[in-house]
Amino acid sequence: MRQATSKVGALAAGIAGAVLLVGLTAANAQSTGVAACDEFLTKYDACVGSKIPEAQRATFKTQIDQTRKAWVDMAKNPSAKATMEATCKQTMDATKASLTAYGCSF
Structure with a gap:
């Protein structure tokens, strides 16, 4: 059970990082x-x-x-x-x- 929880946590952290990166890229992408x-x-x-x-x-x-x-x-x-x-x-x-x-x- 502990291993499944850590995988879910790692996935959530990865998704949060990707969302942050997209936000930063969008902010820098002024036309x-x-x-x-x-x-x-x-x-x-x-x-x-x-x-x-x-x-x-x-x-x-x-x-x-x-x-x-x-x-x-x-x-x-x-x-x-x-x-x-x-x-x-x-x-x-x-x-x-x-x-x-x-x-x-x-």
């Missing part, structure tokens, strides 16, 4: 309103969360949070928003190469 930018941010978040060693994740997350904020702010300006698609595609291409070393592909 820029530009498809190419949102696609890059989503792929980058997935890569960092699953491939980057834990000891280095904070650095990567800080960088992407700063990029996301800058892009969200840029998208508020209609003339800047018009150029963002190309900027985000260039950023994705440049970042792709550096993240392949971690096993990320996008």
Whole structure:
């Protein structure tokens, strides 16, 4: 009986952790309103969360949070928003190469 209880407890803890992770991901997933930018941010978040060693994740997350904020702010300006698609595609291409070393592909 004790073993069954500990398995249920472990399952509940795992589910709670998954729910928390989804909540954090949703909070970080603020849309820029530009498809190419949102696609890059989503792929980058997935890569960092699953491939980057834990000891280095904070650095990567800080960088992407700063990029996301800058892009969200840029998208508020209609003339800047018009150029963002190309900027985000260039950023994705440049970042792709550096993240392949971690096993990320996008």
